Amino acid sequence: MNILYDERVDGALPRVDKAALLAELRERLPSLDILHREEDLKPYECDGLSAYRTTPMLVVLPERIEQVEALLKLCHRRQVPVVARGAGTGLSGGALPLEQGILLVMARFNKILEVNPEGRFARVQPGVRNLAISQAAAPFGLYYAPDPSSQIACSIGGNVAENAGGVHCLKYGLTVHNLLKVEILSVEGERLTLGSDALDSPGFDLLALFSGSEGMLGIVTEVTVKLLPKPQMAKVLLASFDSVEKAGRAVGEIIAAGVIPGGLEMMDNLAIRAAEDFIHAGYPVEAEAILLCELNGVEADVHDDCERVRRVLEQAGATEVRQARDEAERARFWAGRKNAFPAVGRLSPDYYCMDGTIPRRELPGVLRGIAELSAEYGLRVANVFHAGDGNMHPLILFDANRPGELERAEALGGKILELCVAVGGSITGEHGVGREKINQMCAQFDADELTLFHAVKAAFDPERLLNPGKNIPTLHRCAEFGAMHVHHGRLPFPELERF
Numbered sequence: 008m009n010i011l012y013d014e015r016v017d018g019a020l021p022r023v024d025k026a027a028l029l030a031e032l033r034e035r036l037p038s039l040d041i042l043h044r045e046e047d048l049k050p051y052e053c054d055g056l057s058a059y060r061t062t063p064m065l066v067v068l069p070e071r072i073e074q075v076e077a078l079l080k081l082c083h084r085r086q087v088p089v090v091a092r093g094a095g096t097g098l099s100g101g102a103l104p105l106e107q108g109i110l111l112v113m114a115r116f117n118k119i120l121e122v123n124p125e126g127r128f129a130r131v132q133p134g135v136r137n138l139a140i141s142q143a144a145a146p147f148g149l150y151y152a153p154d155p156s157s158q159i160a161c162s163i164g165g166n167v168a169e170n171a172g173g174v175h176c177l178k179y180g181l182t183v184h185n186l187l188k189v190e191i192l193s194v195e196g197e198r199l200t201l202g203s204d205a206l207d208s209p210g211f212d213l214l215a216l217f218s219g220s221e222g223m224l225g226i227v228t229e230v231t232v233k234l235l236p237k238p239q240m241a242k243v244l245l246a247s248f249d250s251v252e253k254a255g256r257a258v259g260e261i262i263a264a265g266v267i268p269g270g271l272e273m274m275d276n277l278a279i280r281a282a283e284d285f286i287h288a289g290y291p292v293e294a295e296a297i298l299l300c301e302l303n304g305v306e307a308d309v310h311d312d313c314e315r316v317r318r319v320l321e322q323a324g325a326t327e328v329r330q331a332r333d334e335a336e337r338a339r340f341w342a343g344r345k346n347a348f349p350a351v352g353r354l355s356p357d358y359y360c361m362d363g364t365i366p367r368r369e370l371p372g373v374l375r376g377i378a379e380l381s382a383e384y385g386l387r388v389a390n391v392f393h394a395g396d397g398n399m400h401p402l403i404l405f406d407a408n409r410p411g412e413l414e415r416a417e418a419l420g421g422k423i424l425e426l427c428v429a430v431g432g433s434i435t436g437e438h439g440v441g442r443e444k445i446n447q448m449c450a451q452f453d454a455d456e457l458t459l460f461h462a463v464k465a466a467f468d469p470e471r472l473l474n475p476g477k478n479i480p481t482l483h484r485c486a487e488f489g490a491m492h493v494h495h496g497r498l499p500f501p502e503l504e505r506f
């Protein structure tokens with residue numbers, strides 16, 4: 008396998024004869040909805056990362072698995088690349104289409120097939136919205152724990168492909184920890200089952216490997232998720248701080264005190280003001296930072312934990328600690344947080360959302376570093392993030408109409424991610440690598456590790472037809488980017504030209 012240079016990833020894709028492909032699709036799959044006119048294709052040119060846009064060659068909207076199966080077989084035979092798309096809320100360009108490829112939209116697979124309270128699982132189609140699973144499980148006192156802030160819109164297929172996280176993942180784990188089984192179609196259109204209905208299955212854990220694989224290993228056609236009983240009680244504390252660093256330090260101290268909150272989120276002043284203006288959550292707009300800490304479980308434990316966390320917060324320098332008085336106030340506190348991204352969107356024509364993860368103890372230093380970088384690049388940064396997981400979401404505010412601002416925002420984002428890597432963190436917490444962070448993968452992984460990733464990809468998809476050009480950089484790209492990870496002082500592939 009030649010991974011030094013990959014034309015599917017780094018260069019022009021082999022040309023596809025659009026007219027011939029369209030004719031064959033119509034002949035073999037007459038019931039399949041196919042979009043092919045420019046004006047119909049435009050709405051699909053980007054996902055949530057709208058700075059990157061490509062008009063797809065064709066968009067298909069299947070409704071039956073047999074159609075997806077036949078489509079994949081046909082594309083494989085004709086060597087046509089396929090990019091899967093769920094709800095298109097991804098923030099790293101994972102569902103960014105290809106000019107020379109088909110965009111396979113899975114949104115019409117939106118049926119909940121089974122909610123099983125005895126087995127505490129739900130079997131759903133991939134286009135089902137994340138929140139719809141908890142809504143369907145609610146009559147049984149159950150819910151699906153991973154709750155991305157986009158849960159009202161994003162699909163479970165997209166969640167599996169991105170290994171999505173959310174406010175409650177600190178306590179209950181990411182998507183991968185809440186899956187039992189996924190049905191997939193391989194690049195050749197073969198049906199495969201990963202995982203099982205039992206808690207464990209023998210052999211390699213392909214289900215874990217598949218989670219977060221960003222549509223590069225197969226197409227999700229059905230998902231079986233674990234359901235949890237709704238906690239008896241949930242209380243939220245809102246703590247205000249006069250510095251982001253103090254708030255950052257308090258996060259580690261809460262966990263060190265032996266409490267695992269249901270959610271532990273942080274917002275800085277810019278984010279607080281934006282959310283308050285938008286949602287009227289009752290946030291203290293003068294605070295430099297707030298922490299929202301949810302304690303949940305059985306009644307006696309929740310009361311004890313609230314008292315313990317209140318003491319920790321006060322010792323950590325909180326200027327005020329408020330407990331939501333009732334369910335309505337608790338919902339308001341969370342509504343502010345969950346709507347913080349669109350709220351920040353009102354402050355500036357554009358924003359760029361980063362997604363790095365760091366060890367919790369590094370929060371104060373990294374927040375300081377972000378403030379310094381923000382001043383250096385002359386762009387405002389709002390911080391609103393899953394603090395308990397150390398999963399940062401700096402939102403870089405810019406105006407794409409001002410020449411050079413997008414490039415400056417991208418450069419600042421890259422620096423922030425490198426800062427995360429430098430303190431032992433990672434370039435993504437939950438939004439995936441997609442197209443956006445492919446260069447930073449070169450800083451995170453060395454040549455041997457990237458070679459292994461390519462080998463895994465090749466085991467599932469040797470011709471690299473599924474979502475090519477995303478997630479795993481070629482070594483050639485890393486050399487070009489000038490950020491190849493140098494291991495023990497040895498520069499890998501010294502024969503490659505550096506730019």
Ligand SMILES: Cc1cc2nc3c(=O)[nH]c(=O)nc-3n(C[C@H](O)[C@H](O)[C@H](O)COP(=O)(O)OP(=O)(O)OC[C@H]3O[C@@H](n4cnc5c(N)ncnc54)[C@H](O)[C@@H]3O)c2cc1C
Nearest residue numbers: 093094095096097101156162164165168171172222227437
């Ligand atoms: C306001 C906002 C807040 C957000 N908050 C969070 C958050 O708190 N936590 C979080 O994790 N993310 C968050 N996100 C990001 C995004 O919602 C998640 O990444 C989500 O999992 C994407 O789901 P989707 O259905 O929109 O997938 P898409 O964006 O359509 O696709 C995402 C990736 O999944 C692949 N894919 C989609 N469907 C399939 C399938 N059936 N089979 C194989 N591959 C598939 C695509 O190829 C692509 O690589 C947020 C986004 C927004 C806009």
